[in-house]
Amino acid sequence: MIEARGLTKRYGSKTAVDDLTITVQPGVVTGFLGPNGAGKSTTMRMAIGLDRPTKGTITVNGKAYRDFAAPLCEVGVLLEAKAVHTGRSAYKHLLAVAQTHGIPRRRVDEVLGLVGLTEVAGKRVGGFSLGMGQRLGIASAMLGDPGVLILDEPVNGLDPEGIRWIRTLLQTLAAEGRTIFVSSHLMSEMALTATHLIVVGRGKLIANTTVEDFIRQASGDLVHVRSPEAARLGEVLARDGVTVTSSGLDTLDVNGLTAQQIGEAAFAASVPVFELTPRQVSLEDAFMDITKDAVEYTHGQPPGQRVSAATSTGAHA
């Protein structure tokens, strides 16, 4: 478990992390999302003692990172593509790291197998592709068989096969009861990988919820309805808190009722219904919407203007 309480980091006048209180639970993959400069990397760096909080605390399994006698066995870390000794082979690199913790050689073979680098274990790391480098970083993080993994943008540089591989790996490790805290810019990827989401913007907590609830809240209760008696159905559904918009001759968009409530009301009024589709926005759209006021760097639009908020159908892109 990772716990931040009132975590704050200032660099001069810049507040990178602002009074962040979160708990990252074991057993699920927790996605850490936020626009560029939101404070994700700074939070992760403080979790592993690379940066000191200005105020507040962050602990891993109840302890500050510096208090671990064998940190590699408690928390595995992948920050940006690792600066490794490029003249060394992958095997030698992992062995050197293992030896700092008295981790046996056979564990080096195990993690090489786990990340699919066994065949290139003798090759110089300098010749590795970005994707192979990421796999090596994950092998390093897994060396001590830690219960907590902190991964900053682990799918960077991976091809689709690599992205799928990492998704399955993280879900498997979470199912083993580990705490998996992973940042990413790829919202659609997070929708497939994570169960829980922590969203930050300008250092502040914006959302702390399940992927499912995040999308549901962003989508509202919008239901698309098709009926040959759309106008009459609109009258049947009209009540306080419900907005009915006619979106075509035989279609309605209803806000404020679930598909089930609409179906039941239509049935009671003997109005035929041909379609009842709860509209969901994609995680990407939900993210854009929720962070629109927290984006530091946009692509040329005036401040405050939405980056994109088109509603799309078919949820999890």
Ligand SMILES: Nc1ncnc2c1ncn2[C@@H]1O[C@H](COP(=O)(O)OP(=O)(O)OP(=O)(O)O)[C@@H](O)[C@H]1O
């Ligand atoms: N060492 C530093 N000195 C000064 N400012 C810093 C330092 N590290 C980070 N910052 C600033 O703090 C803010 C948060 O940065 P951070 O790298 O944590 O964000 P991030 O969410 O990881 O962004 P990205 O997704 O772009 O990596 C940014 O505005 C950044 O410029």
